[in-house]
Amino acid sequence: MPTSHDRRRPPGPRASKGHDVSTPARTPEAGRPVRLGLRENWPQFTLLVIVNIAVGGLVGLERTTVPLIGSEIFGLTSDLVVFSFIIAFGVTKALTNLAAGALTARFRRKQLLLAGWLLGIPVPFVLAWAPSWGWIIAANVLLGVNQGLTWSMTVNMKIDLVGPARRGLATGLNEAAGYVAVGATALATGYLATAHGLRPAPELIGVVFVVAGLGLSLVVRDTAAHLALELAQHPKPAPAAEPTGPATEPTGLATAFALTSWRDRSLRGASQAGLVNNLNDGLTWGVFPLLFTDHGLGLAAVGLIKGLYPILWGLGQIPTGHLADRIGRKPLIVTGMLVQAAGFVLALALLNWPLLAGILSAVALGIGTAMVYPALIAAVSDHAHPTWRANALGTYRFWRDIGYAAGALIAGILGDTLGLNSTVIAAAVLTAGSGLLAARWITDHHTTTSHKTDQVPASLTGRRLSPRTRRGR
Template identity: 40%
Template structure:
């Protein structure tokens, strides 16, 4: 909902920047929160002290949302034409449209699903692989942290898509992230691993906010939030599916095989984006929503 509110507040040609800001600060919050709770746990205990801090953060966020954040749905209502044939779709139709009824939205949904395999790989397989190669635990943390730190660049990559379109950063990001993952099992040494983790993170920073901007561009304002919700469902379910596939691959093949699998799926998913995703930028996009079904006589 925070992203939907920012999109409501932003101009159509600022949606990439709006999403980039939200995602960049969200991931920065995850990193800062992990560091603070780690410090608290190191100086006290694993529980309950870190949970006191988390409870205070949740309470503060709740109070801010109640007393400082204003409703933005009226801005979305003013933005759209309720008489347009694409307006006010029932949720079932939104689900169909955002899943398979629109090739551009399908391309975005499948790419969002697959790209989360990269995050899952860095959480599960990368630490195990690097420690098995003899890298010290503290340096493993640096390599994984370098990947995550690149996500702050989403502010810039989201703004970039407002100028050049959504499609180029998404395509570049899919192949760049896949190449970074693949390269990590083809090199050896702390510095090469850190560089390739940064390459993969840069690819994710290019694609992550701009994939989310695609459904916000393509959806009519009357069902934009629902369309974004469907996209997020398919995207975030990639964490679970990715964890299962990567875990099974590591168990029955090898950690290296998990890297090859993830990279291969990123390249395949990127190819789907190249073939099916149309440009959705509000000023120079080529995407048109599917024509309404003919009415029964």
């Protein structure tokens, strides 16, 4: 069985009993010193930002045109069937995110990044020339695996590079790069579709993203040594092996999944907020092109709306990621969810003026999502020990991206039975409720002196909780 490269200590001085490392460790490559920090690792960090631009660009191909390909080229009349490609994408990406955390115990992050790009090669070609809707769904299965591996690895590698002090900014820059690319590609495909038709020209720009992403991933360096250095400097020791788990995997996926999904209040709050956040994205991905074309807008206008939302979502994460490091994660998460709910209200309230409704809704959704996205990833990272952080992030991203499928499923069922307007109302109610749950459950890591995951959960150390401690959870 291959050993974990992520947990391997790089050559260099051993940590003392208090985990103080006085001099930097070194990587195997020519004794290069390893330091944590954005400034110290800016060349590799910048390269990973560019890789994530390609990741976002590939999924951005679908934002404007694919729902209309289903209804206009393949003649689909059921909203649920049209949105089935989003369900396939969301379920596959969610499962890949979950597996990615466990796979990092067996493979290097760079290996998984490359595997994701190899699986993404067929996607633009299938979207451009698929002979039936089933091929579109199959392409989205591949796209889900591609996005799950590549996006997961870029965010994990950036967090490895910068260390704990700048996680909010690191995740903000990562998500900003990806979602600005999503928005720019959605905007570009809208204009290309207006000039050249729904296929194949808009989809073939994806070839550029695949070539760039794969090529740059070949030259990026793995971050196993940076993770090992953070482990050596961490103020709390790594958890002991679970009595029921294999000795080679002391912080297994099952335990991390349980902690992140429901047993830890803060991680549970982050997971549900992430799910509803991407439920909104999945719902608008399918509903907005159909809703606004039904109200008279053309492809270029729809492309503007679908592009503006992720562009603001992306650019906004640079200041909000930095702000999350300064004021905490919770204020941004709660406020951002409520702003998103207001965006859906604007979409319906102003629908008699569809372009205005679409633009204002996109602005509110983009700003609200920008507030939430980096804060949620940073919050999960805060509440997870480095030894099981990849599994915690994988679990969070599983629930977050199940939101794509949930949003498309809700939109399809409500759209077929009650009309597309009802889907927007449902999204507003769910989003406001999620913000209130986040306010109740999430505790900012730096505002408490004895957070339970800082103390390393008993389930990850093999110790039993007393009844009083269990009730306190």
